[in-house]
Amino acid sequence: MGDRVELVAGCYEQIVFGYRVCTSEKEWTAEPNFTHHAHTASLSAVASNDRFIATGSKDETIQLYDMSKKTEHGALLHHNGTISCLEFYGSSHLLSGGEDGLICVWSTKKWECLKAFKAHKGQVTSLSVHPSGKLALSVGTDKTLRTWNLIEGRSAFIKNIKQNADIVLWSPDGDKYAVVVNNRVDIYTMESAKIIGTIEFPKRISSLKFLKNTLLAVAGDDESVRVYDVTSQKCVCEFKAHENRIKAIESFTKDDFCVLVTASNDGFIKMWKLNLEDHETPSLLGQVNTTARLTCLSVWIPGEEKETAVEQPATSKTVAESPVPAKNKRVRITDKVIVEEETSSTKQGKKKKRQKVQ
Template identity: 75%
Template sequence: MAAVLGLIAGSYEQVTFGYRVNTDEPEWTAKAEFTHHAHTASISAAAASERFVVTGSKDETIQLYDMKKKIEHGALLHHDGTISCLEFYGTSHLLSGGEDGLICVWGTKKWDCLKSIKAHQGQVTSLSVHPSGKIALSVGTDKTLRTWNLTNGRSAFIKNIKRNAHIVRWSPDGDKYVVVVNDEVNIYDLETASVTATMKNPKRISSVKFLNVSYLTRKK
């Protein structure tokens, strides 16, 4: 059986594109699988679970697409402003962050908003859920890094990082996390909440990804 992975891309033209990528050959090939034009403004965030693709936009909505049935699945309305980040926790929950400073926790069974947290005094620029699902990290334009107890929706820890970070990510084992500010990646230890390593890049970093617990890749 061919090794296939799914790829989604959101565009300034308000359209989400879905592809199936065949990874069996030395040169990978992509085949268009679906397009979804549900937004009225450019797409600002995207995430996918086993079944659903969700996209956020400057039109203040989160649009759902059912990849199994190949149909639209409705919209989530709660944020007041651009949707800036989206992340699934498994197949049971979706977290969204927005320009309004809110983090919303959605249940994917009924797609209802289970919690709405006033997370930052300004935009939530990035969020990441711990592998345990019990806590989450967020960064925002108020120059803070915040840890959230997802059980009660309360702040567990606030760190003034004195700069506007635009990416935060947990490692796969949850023992460390990275915070990206422009061209700099800081790696934190969970137990001490201190920086254990710093990497600089010649240009602004647009994304980071842990390949495993030991390797981190970044894109400029």
């Protein structure tokens, strides 16, 4: 993997910023590396895997950027309305949720929509894929929390939560998940799907990040980040990070410590050195002023250097319009990755489909 890390942030001003993290003993700097202006409206979501950045916007498109070549890689057009959430599963799949209530599952090899299902009656506000790749959780403006069986492309469980939830997030071990409603985080256990604890935050919550399975960083409409012990729901660390509300938090591991990255409406992206054992107040490693109104953040870390054939996406909404699972296909799980097997009748039409997608 090496030491290369890039911070990627989107903003109201329609631009994606890329900054390369440069480390030294004295201070860390974030050097401007690229800007990407492919959207025609403000950005609402950004996600990354070991090669690509995907950005979602109010312009109804998902734009792709190939980080290995520093080039635009095309657009994914299937949603009607704002793209509200994006999440990669490994290097093989991208999941997207939108204002139209749809969740789409995209193959990153051919950039075609493998599945598109109506997930919520309102909009999808957040989704999270289980570490195994077998399940996904989603919340929407229909006051439900839904569990999706990604192997069969169908709903597995629906829970009414009486309020519209803003965020859903699996823990790294996949044994529990967090659901945010306004200024409250409910911690559920996967085993029983019941609430085992609740965290109360002073203001509306905008972002969550599991720093490890038992530690949760929370930020929102004030200047401070708070880190909570998930088991006791007690705040073990609190510090002022910005001069304005915090829009997004991310983290990565460097040497033997955790680096927490925060992005704010004040335009700053900041990197904080966090010790996950003693919970001391974090020290500021470095910062950069983007001078933009930031909305979303991702940390990009490259994978092993290998050239794999990746096709440009089709930019037509006609690709995979049918509800899923698609006809004549069955889905199985191999090495924790969702794959589709073709039946004999699909193979006959494979040539035609390939021409359409390329």
